[in-house]
Amino acid sequence: MQITYRIAKYLKVVLAVLLLAACTPIGEPATPTPAPVLVRVGVLPFMSNAILKIADAEGFFVEQGLTVELVPFRSSNDFVPLLLQGELDVAAPALTAGFFNAIARGGNVKIALPLTAFTPQDCPVVVVLARKSDVEAGKYASPAQWKGATIGISLAGAQGLPGYVVDLFLRQAGLTAQDVTLTALDPAVQGEALRSQQVDLLYAAEPWITRLLAGDDVVVLSRAEDVAPDLTSSFMVYGPSLLAEPEVGRRFATAYLNAVRQYHEGKTPRNVELVAEYAGLETELVQQVCWSDIPLDGAVNVDSIMLYQEWLHDLGLLDRLLSADEFLATGFVEVPE
Template sequence: MKRLYTPAIVLTMSLAFTACVDANAQSAPEQPKLHLAAAGVGFPYLPFLIASSRGYFKQQGLDVEIGVYSGGAKALQALLGGSADIVAGAYSNTITMAAKGQQLVSFVTQAVCPGFVFGVTKASHDKIRTYADLKGKRIGVSSPGSSFHMGVNYLLSRAGLKPEDVSIIGVGSSSGAIAAARSGQVDALMTNDPVATVLQDSGDMFPLAEMRNEKETQATLGGNYPEASIYATRDFVEKNPKTVQAIANAMVAAEKWMAAATPQQVAEAVPPQYAVADKAVFVQAYTNMHQCLSHDGLMAADAPKTVRSVLAAFDADVAKANIDLATTYDNSYVLRADKH
């Protein structure tokens, strides 16, 4: 009897092994080694840092090299120039580039609101009380052309000012921004956490606008405004669907972990080389803005329209362009993430 069943058992095991190998082959990323261009390491970008530090990318068969740039414009240039495969940057870039005929696709949302804080520096606090007072002033952003810069342009438009009515200075999004604010290099600053918390607590910045949760964002920008996302060219997405799915799987795993973790646990999970504040400041800053972080990677249906409206307020190319917003994002990958 034993001899009769042994071949059947062996055959069954062989078929099971073959099926397993076939399944792994079918889901293996087409491009396992990737270069990710990050617009910064501020809190809206925490999900990709957590996906890396906790090994979620590796679990999906990905080897992700992270390059941190001085702002979203630089990260975008890396993508368009071919030195990066994907970007952790502002979703708004997909719309501004669509107006120029370049198709980019966001496939994971990292932050459902900007987490922006726009404030006046200590030296200029008595001179600037409203957006209209910004005329002729120096305003710090991570880099010219970044999402921080776009946010500034929108706030200027609310006061009837034009982008050219102020001087924009690139100060980075971490220690450089703190130094610029404290040294008097800028009169006002658009930034996010933990930089915003550091400067507010030290009395070096006084907020005019805060967008650390959806309610504040809706009041300032007129609706839901997703900030950070993971995006790539449409060509990359179409040629590498398994790679994109693997990225989405890792990112959603990171976001779900963060949603259940304490601020202290998140602080401990951030690699030291990307920490721009000590643990105590990190925990406070994370508490201030964690509501902006996505729990599932999804893009809300009404959010792209808000982003376009904000951009159109100061960008003539976006205002006149006929953009199909449905082509600027794809929720299908994060919707499938739980099934992988």
């Protein structure tokens, strides 16, 4: 009897399990997690490029299913060829005639996101500097007094954005680049060139502005945002791979703009830490310098680019003027109208 009872009890358990299994709905097979997509991004050792460090370090790329490789470069000269060859997927090439001409000749690269903009703010990120002694003596008080001056500019030179901004300053006084001498200087020697009177004026950007002003013998004459307000001065450019895979491009843009939102929280301890680590700068300096504006909405000021492109065309540097559709990628960011 004891054995029969045990068998009956066992059969009840088996029956209960079978009934439970029968009543449990059969779900769809689990969808396998897609493998992360590799995106290779060319980066430069500038503070503005630290936005990509923020996106990477804070996991914003991983959240979008991306494995992003930040490939360091010292110069942006090779970015466009490497994008066209598929060696890079994203980069921030200098906005030169070469960029526009590459597109005009059939190159499949386009601006996708803004990196920096000359947004008017409490502090300047690009300026023209002068010796304090000259300003106190009444020299260079207005662009009209710049005639005949030697102006030091960044290595991007007279035929790039620095030359364009200087030209905008000169236009205020009816002058042109032919009325001054533009000298390309490495940032590391800019201060010495100004102080030793090798140049009369200096086109400078952060963090060099803060470093030079610390000496109390240099002053700001003019700010770039005064003559080119809201000009989108640098960009993230997509190569053929991301242009051909819009979903991946959108995911990259989403992660990027998440990092921009954190960046706009300002000089928080975490942001200062990441920017200083990325740019190889002292934490104290990063806290002091003026940070470039990166548009929160991901919108590119197309009108500002068209004006700059027309300037390049007037210099005879462009094959032809491009329409916005030719150089701007759309659909990756939802921009408010």
